[in-house]
Amino acid sequence: MTAPARSNRNVLRRVVGFLGEYPLIVAGLLLFFVFAAIQPHFITGSNVVNILIQASVLLIAGTGATFIVMTGGIDLSVGALMFLGAAILSSTLFGVLPPLVALLLVPIVTMIFGSLNGLAVAYAGVPAMIVTLASLQVFRGIGGHVTEQRSFIIPDGLRVAGEGNWLGIPAPIVIAAIVVILGAYVLRRTRLGRFVQAVGSSRSAAANAGLPVGWVLVAVYAIGGLLAGVAMVVQLGRLGAVQPTLDSGFELTVITAVVLGGTSLDGGRGGVIGTALGALILTIVENGLVLTGASPYIFDIVRGVVLLAALLTSGAPRRLLSWIKRDREEVLDTPLNGPSLH
Amino acid sequence: MKRVSLPTGMKWLTELTMLPVLLLLILAFAVFAPNILNPVNISNVLSQSAVVAIAAIGATFVILTGGIDLSVGSTISAGGVTAAAVMGWTGSVALGILAGLVVGALAGLVIGVLITRLNLVPFVVTLAGLFAIGGTTLLLSNGATIGPIPPSITGFGIALVAGIPAPVILAVVLFAVMQLLLTWTTWGRRVILVGANREAARVSGINVRGVETSVYVVAGLFSAIAGVLMTINLYGANATMGSSQLLNVIGAVVLGGTSLFGGRGSVVRTAIGVLVLGFLANGMNLLGLESYDQQAVTGAVILAAACIDAILHRRRR
Amino acid sequence: MKLRSTLGIAIGTLAIVGMLAGCSTATTSKPVGASEKDKLTIGVSFDLLNDIRNAELDAIKAAAKAKGDTIDFVSADQDAQKQASQIQDLIQSKSVDAVIVIAVNSDQIASSVALAKAKSVPFIAIDRAIADAGNVTFQITGDPIADGGLAAKEALAASGDRTIIQLVGALTDQNAVGRRDGFTKEIEAGGGTVAAQVPTDWDLTKALDGTANALQANPAINTIFIPSDYLLPSVESALKAAGRLAPVGDPKHVFLVTIDGDPNGCKAIEAKLLDSDVVTPIGQFGVQAIDAAHVAHSGKKPSPATAAVPGFVINQANQASESSKTWGCAS
Numbered sequence: 010m011t012a013p014a015r016s017n018r019n020v021l022r023r024v025v026g027f028l029g030e031y032p033l034i035v036a037g038l039l040l041f042f043v044f045a046a047i048q049p050h051f052i053t054g055s056n057v058v059n060i061l062i063q064a065s066v067l068l069i070a071g072t073g074a075t076f077i078v079m080t081g082g083i084d085l086s087v088g089a090l091m092f093l094g095a096a097i098l099s100s101t102l103f104g105v106l107p108p109l110v111a112l113l114l115v116p117i118v119t120m121i122f123g124s125l126n127g128l129a130v131a132y133a134g135v136p137a138m139i140v141t142l143a144s145l146q147v148f149r150g151i152g153g154h155v156t157e158q159r160s161f162i163i164p165d166g167l168r169v170a171g172e173g174n175w176l177g178i179p180a181p182i183v184i185a186a187i188v189v190i191l192g193a194y195v196l197r198r199t200r201l202g203r204f205v206q207a208v209g210s211s212r213s214a215a216a217n218a219g220l221p222v223g224w225v226l227v228a229v230y231a232i233g234g235l236l237a238g239v240a241m242v243v244q245l246g247r248l249g250a251v252q253p254t255l256d257s258g259f260e261l262t263v264i265t266a267v268v269l270g271g272t273s274l275d276g277g278r279g280g281v282i283g284t285a286l287g288a289l290i291l292t293i294v295e296n297g298l299v300l301t302g303a304s305p306y307i308f309d310i311v312r313g314v315v316l317l318a319a320l321l322t323s324g325a326p327r328r329l330l331s332w333i334k335r336d337r338e339e340v341l342d343t344p345l346n347g348p349s350l351h
Numbered sequence: 352m353k354r355v356s357l358p359t360g361m362k363w364l365t366e367l368t369m370l371p372v373l374l375l376l377i378l379a380f381a382v383f384a385p386n387i388l389n390p391v392n393i394s395n396v397l398s399q400s401a402v403v404a405i406a407a408i409g410a411t412f413v414i415l416t417g418g419i420d421l422s423v424g425s426t427i428s429a430g431g432v433t434a435a436a437v438m439g440w441t442g443s444v445a446l447g448i449l450a451g452l453v454v455g456a457l458a459g460l461v462i463g464v465l466i467t468r469l470n471l472v473p474f475v476v477t478l479a480g481l482f483a484i485g486g487t488t489l490l491l492s493n494g495a496t497i498g499p500i501p502p503s504i505t506g507f508g509i510a511l512v513a514g515i516p517a518p519v520i521l522a523v524v525l526f527a528v529m530q531l532l533l534t535w536t537t538w539g540r541r542v543i544l545v546g547a548n549r550e551a552a553r554v555s556g557i558n559v560r561g562v563e564t565s566v567y568v569v570a571g572l573f574s575a576i577a578g579v580l581m582t583i584n585l586y587g588a589n590a591t592m593g594s595s596q597l598l599n600v601i602g603a604v605v606l607g608g609t610s611l612f613g614g615r616g617s618v619v620r621t622a623i624g625v626l627v628l629g630f631l632a633n634g635m636n637l638l639g640l641e642s643y644d645q646q647a648v649t650g651a652v653i654l655a656a657a658c659i660d661a662i663l664h665r666r667r668r
Numbered sequence: 669m670k671l672r673s674t675l676g677i678a679i680g681t682l683a684i685v686g687m688l689a690g691c692s693t694a695t696t697s698k699p700v701g702a703s704e705k706d707k708l709t710i711g712v713s714f715d716l717l718n719d720i721r722n723a724e725l726d727a728i729k730a731a732a733k734a735k736g737d738t739i740d741f742v743s744a745d746q747d748a749q750k751q752a753s754q755i756q757d758l759i760q761s762k763s764v765d766a767v768i769v770i771a772v773n774s775d776q777i778a779s780s781v782a783l784a785k786a787k788s789v790p791f792i793a794i795d796r797a798i799a800d801a802g803n804v805t806f807q808i809t810g811d812p813i814a815d816g817g818l819a820a821k822e823a824l825a826a827s828g829d830r831t832i833i834q835l836v837g838a839l840t841d842q843n844a845v846g847r848r849d850g851f852t853k854e855i856e857a858g859g860g861t862v863a864a865q866v867p868t869d870w871d872l873t874k875a876l877d878g879t880a881n882a883l884q885a886n887p888a889i890n891t892i893f894i895p896s897d898y899l900l901p902s903v904e905s906a907l908k909a910a911g912r913l914a915p916v917g918d919p920k921h922v923f924l925v926t927i928d929g930d931p932n933g934c935k936a937i938e939a940k941l942l943d944s945d946v947v948t949p950i951g952q953f954g955v956q957a958i959d960a961a962h963v964a965h966s967g968k969k970p971s972p973a974t975a976a977v978p979g980f981v982i983n984q985a986n987q988a989s990e991s992s993k994t995w996g997c998a999s
Contacts, residue, residue: 050885059884062909063877083474133658136611138419138474142601143654150647158643158717158743160898162932172908179909248872250901250932253718255872261478274472299881305839305867306494309486316479320471392761399753494840496775499799508779509786585748585776591840592776595747636757642717642743 036318037290044297051300058179064292065181066244070259071266071284072192073236076229078267079196080209081276082130082137084123084230087237088259089148094119094241095251096152099161108166116238122148123234127227145260153253160252163245171246181243188236193281205229209276265312266291269319290315368608368663369623369656376627380634387634394516398508400629401518402427402577402584404622406596407603408529409459409573411621412566414604415533416546417613418473420570422462422480423600427593429488430455430575431582435497444504451579452572458484459571463564481597489590498587508584518580525576530618542566546613602653603628608660615664627652707736708765710961711758713751714743715772715796719898719930720950723995724795727954728768735958740764748776755780759789766790766805766961774798774842790964794953796843797976806960806970810948812843814978816850816895819925822944822981823860823891826923830860832891833882835899838870847895847927863889868899875899879906894926897933897945897996904941915940916984929982934996937987944983947994952977 045052070087077084094115106114122144129140173180196202204225207215216222245251269287272279294315298308380387387393406423413420434451438444458480465476499505510517533539541562545552553559577596582588607624609616631652635645712728714721725741732739740762744751751772758764767784771777771793778800784791790805797809823830834851837844855862863886866878883889883906894903907913907922914920917940926933929947936942960970982990991997 053884055884056881059880063880066873129654129658134661135654135657139601139605139611139657140654142598143650143657146598146646146650147654148650150643150645150650153643153717154641154647157722159722160719162901172905244873247905248876248902249905250872250898252872252898253716254870261481264478265482268475268478274474296877296881299878300885304490305869306486306490309482310490311486313479313481313483313486316475316482317465320475320479321469386761389761392757395753395756395760399756402749496773496840498775499778505779505782509783581749584752584779585773586778586782587773587775589773589776589840592748592773595745595750632753633757633761636742636754637761639740642745646745 036322037286037293040290040297041293044293044301048297048300051297056296056300058182060289060292060296061182061185062179062247063296064288065185066240066247067262067266067288067292068185068285069188069236069240069243070263071270071288072188072281073233073240074263074267075192075270075272075279075281075284076196076205077137077233078264078272078274079205079276079279080226080229081212081274082226082229083141083264083274084126084233085138085141085260085264086126086145086148087233087263088256089145089152090119090122090234090237091241091244091256091259092251093122093148093152093155094238095245095255096155098163098167098245099156099159099251108164108169112167112170112242115242116235119238119241120231120235123237124227124231126234127230130230131223131226141260149257156251156253158253160250163249163251168246168249170242171244171248173246181247184239184243188239189281189285192236196281201225201228206277209278211277262291265316268316271319287319367620367623368660369606369620369627372656373623373627373630376634377630380630380637384634384637387630387637392633392637394514394519396626396629396633397519398516399633400625401516401522402581403596403599403603403628404522404625405525405580406574406577406600407621407625408525408618409570410600410604411607411609411616411618412529412533412542413473413570414546414601414609414611415542415613415616416563416566417549417611418466418563418566419477419601419611420462420567420574421474421477421597422458422484423570423574424593424595424597425481425485425488426455426458426571426574427578427581427596428588428590429458429484430578431588431592432488432492432497432578432590433575434579435500435582435588436492438500438504439497442501444501447500448579451582452575455575455578456568456572459568459574460564462571463567466567467560467563485590485594492590494590496587496589498582498585500582500586504583505586508580518584521580525573526618526622533618538562538565543614546615548614599628602649605660606653606656608656610660610664627656706962706965707738708961708965709738709740709762710958711755711762711764711767712739712741712769713755713758713767714741714770715751716746717743719932720896720928720948721770723930724770724950724953727951727995728957729954731954731958735962737958737961744772746772748772751777752780756783759784759787764789765965766792768792768794768957768961770795771798773840775800790961792957792960792964794957796841797974801974804973805964806957807974808953808956808960809976810843811976811978812846813850813853814976815927815946815948816847816852817854818850818946818979818981819847819893819927819944820851820854820858820860822925822946822983823893823923824855824858826891826943828890830855830891830923831886831888832860832862832893833864833866833879833886833889834862834893835866835868835875835879835895835903837868837895839867841870844870844895851893851895860891870896870899872899872902875902876905879903880909883907883910883912889922891923891925894924897926897928897930897936900924900926900932900936900942904936913941916943927979928996929979929994930996932996934982934991934994937982937984937991940984944981945994946979947982947990947996948979949977950995 074084097118126140126144129135130137170180175183204220207220208222208225212222266287267284270283272283410420410423430451433454434447437450438447462476462480465471466473507517512520541557545559545562603624604621606627607620609620729739742754744754758767774796777798781791781800781803785803793804793807795809801807836848864882866882868875892903894900912922924942925944927946929945933945963970982994
């Protein structure tokens with residue numbers, strides 16, 4: 010994100026504009042230096058690499074979730090879907106496949122299950138929250154059935170995505186970077202990305218304009234499922250084992266990262282880079298709290314406060330300006346994390 | 352479905368689409384596990400469902416306005432832990448219960464004010480509430496279970512009044528009161544109106560923010576009542592005991608057929624939803640299903656019901 | 669439009685009916701005849717299912733089979749309210765002759781204990797000690813404090829000064845707290861240094877990230893205490909990432925000691941990755957619990973009413989003789 014070194018005024022202006030829109034990003038950077046001051050070890054190169062590795066799974070899953078939220082949807086099933094992806098590797102069928110094929114099948118299977126969410130949202134017209142709240146239970150139940158709730162060890166051949174080192178960079182960081190950049194590109198520069206934005210801004214307007222709304226919805230849940238699988242491949246590689254409660258509650262962390270990154274839950278406004286920054290801030294906070302020896306109980310409180318602060322400060326300069334300029338009541342009636350003001 | 356015309360205020364009776372499903376479900380289970388019809392078993396299912404039922408009453412009002420409350424599990428724990436702690440300090444059961452309910456209502460008030468006065472999205476505010484309320488309860492209780500509570504109150508969970516478990520009577524009374532408030536009072540009609548058409552409600556002079564704030568206070572209060580009841584059932588409370596209730600509570604409201612878009616639904620419908628979930632869990636236990644299979648079936652039932660409901664009411668939106 | 673709606677409803681209904689039909693095939697049989705009064709139906713309620721719980725369940729089933737008993741099993745997914753409901757169903761709707769319980773929470777199980785007492789159903793607690801032990805028919809658990817102490821002695825027996833990372837399980841679980849306290853006490857008495865405590869909440873990811881952070885902050889680490897075998901893969905991954913994973917005997921080797929004695933632990937000992945494991949005697953839980961159910965059913969009181977069985981150590985030196993007694997090595 011700190012690309013202004015390229016002395017491109019346009020980029021600089023957009024960066025400053027973005028930071029002004031989301032002061033929490035600035036706060037996150039400040040936080041980084043505060044932790045660095047308290048605990049000198051925090052700022053070492055190896056710890057920064059550490060933070061990036063620890064954020065990788067959240068970065069990948071968060072990218073997928075951003076697509077879904079951009080359409081005005083939500084995915085509460087992502088943690089369960091990831092567990093289901095891992096569970097599939099435990100079945101005997103996959104023991105006989107070559108490692109690379111088995112690993113590739115994980116995101117394919119999670120993509121198929123993810124697109125089932127999309128079908129229910131798009132064609133039955135059930136709110137995404139209900140669909141994914143129910144499918145959370147279905148996915149975790151199936152995963153539990155497949156594994157019989159036993160934990161299992163991942164053989165070394167399947168751990169490349171977690172343990173590999175490509176061009177001197179740990180594989181999780183490489184994969185997360187590729188996913189984030191690709192995700193941002195698709196959302197901003199491709200037809201699918203524009204469709205996603207249009208469906209999120211107004212589903213009926215998009216339908217009236219002749220956009221394939223149903224397919225766009227299925228596509229974003231498929232992307233969410235695909236990336237949940239990719240995230241799991243990385244996580245499996247890092248952990249080397251699967252436990253029955255793996256990633257339960259992870260969906261809330263993912264949504265927190267998305268909201269923190271400034272993507273509107275009503276859809277239409279936001280982006281992958283914001284989510285990536287949100288994911289990094291969450292990881293920095295957790296890592297910093299552990300390193301400074303804070304009570305393990307305090308993380309949830311901090312997470313809640315950070316989330317509220319992000320909501321309250323998003324677009325603060327713009328809101329302040331218009332508050333001064335225009336009628337106060339009118340500004341207050343504009344939802345903060347609501348429909349686009351542009 | 353509307354061949355019989357009923358007086359206004361009784362219309363909700365015609366909308367109990369899940370009632371036949373509930374009866375079919377019980378009958379289907381009865382074929383394979385006859386003891387589901389055993390009076391003791393039925394009485395047990397009812398009293399086991401009381402906690403979810405009470406929390407779901409509050410959630411129904413929030414959802415009727417088109418909102419959502421993800422903090423219900425955390426507030427259940429917070430209310431229960433507060434009640435147990437105050438009972439321990441003062442030795443007074445009444446003070447403990449009161450303290451628990453006040454904490455719940457206050458948590459709801461803060462959430463409601465944040466949502467309405469600062470125009471924040473309910474989903475995110477209550478998600479932050481889930482973390483903040485749960486985390487604070489965990490920190491203050493240091494992860495420990497607070498209890499045992501005074502024996503004078505633990506009897507309530509198993510007490511029988513005219514053969515009916517006391518928690519069931521409590522739940523039924525609360526359901527009746529809240530359904531009456533919903534259908535017969537101005538406030539209740541405003542809740543529906545705000546959910547059905549926020550703009551129209553405002554134009555017609557309704558204090559939309561006030562109505563919306565009030566439903567979150569109701570939700571906080573009922574979550575806390577559920578938390579206190581859970582504490583009584585379990586002789587003690589801790590910070591994580593409510594965390595798995597979110598799925599049950601929202602699942603029950605949805606199963607009952609209250610629309611997540613707001614404006615359509617009722618408390619009685621939620622009661623049916625609670626019973627469907629209760630008998631489903633009980634029946635699967637009696638059949639000896641593995642817990643992971645139970646989870647998958649429960650999710651599938653909620654999904655199927657939501658799909659049917661959405662398709663039935665498609666033209667309404 | 670109308671056709672599509674009807675179709676949707678039909679499919680939904682079919683799905684529900686199909687699922688219910690599917691349920692029926694899983695019905696447990698109850699072959700208890702009136703003539704076989706000493707063959708019991710025993711309800712078993714666990715806090716959750718995982719490797720250790722599956723092994724404990726297998727131990728109970730094996731012991732029950734030997735006596736001709738029938739087991740009716742439920743799992744509460746770590747929800748105390750759900751466990752109370754399930755035990756109520758077992759006692760009142762399924763009329764089991766006894767219940768064997770691993771409590772989700774040692775305090776909140778009290779209401780189920782009271783119900784069992786009121787209905788004169790023997791209540792047998794295993795694995796996790798419960799607060800209201802006075803009203804329990806029989807209780808058999810491990811001894812978490814002794815087990816933690818045993819693990820500490822293993823670490824202290826290794827040559828040289830010990831600089832230790834101590835992983836801690838969920839702080840709401842008294843087995844985790846007991847293991848932590850037993851380890852800490854013995855280490856302090858023996859002159860070791862706990863350089864970092866890593867809270868894990870029994871979660872693999874937290875264990876991995878926490879151990880990685882602690883290894884970075886303290887390069888002098890030469891010992892890691894892992895309070896349950898199933899966190900071992902996380903620790904190995906963290907060591908591997910830090911370039912410090914080496915087999916026993918290598919000068920780079922970090923001394924690893926765990927508790928449980930599960931299959932992963934057993935394999936790691938064989939592979940010379942793990943130095944010591946304190947084995948929980950799970951087989952005994954099953955046999956003694958079933959015995960107690962029969963004693964109580966015949967109207968007598970099991971004596972003693974509570975038993976805390978400390979674990980035993982399997983390590984690189986004694987694995988040949990001890991592996992046959994270790995439950996994780998059996999499978």
